[in-house]
Amino acid sequence: MARGIARAVSFGGRATAGWFSYRRVTVAVCLGNLVAALLVLRSLTAPASFAPTAPNNGGLVPYTEEQIKRVEESIRIRREAEPVELVQAVKKLQKVFAREEKWRKELPLVLKQKISYDIVRRLQELGGNGSLAQQRVVESWRAEKLKDIKSASTQNQTNLDLSSDETRMLKRALEFNWRMLMEDIGLWIPEEVTHTVHDDKPENEPEEEEIIAGPPLSPQCNAELHTDYDGAAVRWGLTHHKESAADCCQACLDQAKNAKPGELKCNIWVYCPSEFGCYSPDKYEHKHQECWLKQADHPKLNFKDKYSESYRDAHPTAPVVVPWMSGVIGA
Template structure:
């Protein structure tokens, strides 16, 4: 019986020692794992650290010093002072309701005193005169207390001066004073300086018949059958009639007039030839296929090579059936 108890006690101690040994082994294994992880982490951190040389550190300190030296301290100070001044100037002047009503009544009374047909400009001038007069009264009330018999309280005199001067637009909006801007229709001349306009020219003399096919500001080329230097007509219609008559009276084999060119300008007409073409010249020409020399305006390149040429072609021409 005693031996059985002894064996049982020995077995219990062995089991306890075995369990403790296993726990110690596990604890040592865990400690070893934690230590190895810490070693790896510290190794990585040490590898990521940048080591600067003394020369690099000196250059960085010098850069910081230069940057601080060039900071616009005066400009920053001025900006802050300006912001403070603007913030002080943004104080809104608030007049009392009775004073606003009084201002409105006085402006309406001034507008009613105008003529019934007063335009917007006259109304604006009347309101501006009232504003200047009221501003003068308010200034005197502010600086000469007790010397004026005014219905405006002295305490509100300074605010009224401010409202009528710098805050007049805001005050006008608050009291509902709105006046439409006067629209002035002014003809705008966008024609370049020195440039002549192509207008419907009124030719002197009798009307030109439809069969003349007259073209203003046109100069046709062709062989001259009658020189205009010595052939003058009173009107373009007469010049066209001369061309029609020439075509009827031409002999067989002769060139029949089918183009007429007339100079209606009293100052003469320009041409690139050597002659001076005068008023009422009538040129009679022939061309199998009539072709324009110039139409409406002379080109810029042409005027550059012919400085005396005008901008607009002065001739009147027409092509008729021969």
């Protein structure tokens, strides 16, 4: 009996040891880890399922009367601050731009080139006339083409040798998108500007006296504004500057007084009073305060008051008014 019990215990121990082998324990631990990982993953992907549910109040959030008034006031202020007119204007412009862009894509480049060549040829026949004449020629071309298209209806009889589709698009462009068509073909004619001279000065009104910087000139200087006298140079003005016209005249007087025998004596002074310099047809750049000392037995004017139109046509850089001032000593 005791021997039987010992056998049974020995067999049970071996069975238990076989059941708790290392391999089976490792498998059980891995399964446990897998189950835990799945639970964690579920909690991350579906947190709402684990969140406590709020009581069902029919989907309504309770607000106080004060909160409702504030919300309504905020909505009213936002609506009043909205630039309604500006938004409507922007929407209209967007529609216009959309139509223009659609039209630009619809009109073929070949058709634009044909129109451009035909208008350029018409302008070349005109010659070099003013912008007003060019505008009339272009408008005349436009009127002729519209008349030609309307008379030909859908037939291919226009001078541009167009198909029916091109004729239809050209008619639409000439009637509704003429300015845009001119921009697309690079045609720009400046507006003719007419200058009207208003001479409302009262009769016998004295001319305003032009103010010359510096001390007053001596009567013997015989100063003349907007005047340039010719003569042989006694002192080169490019390197001879004076603060004022009076100083330039005095320099001429001093040179004539102190001239050595055989030297030219100054009897003409020419001064540049303009801060922007003075024009001269030579190659030099004449600057402010240049003082030229000259001599001539019979002083001769180079320019007086204004340059003539013929002179300014030949010398495009010449101003209208002579900028120099000068005088003849002892005249």
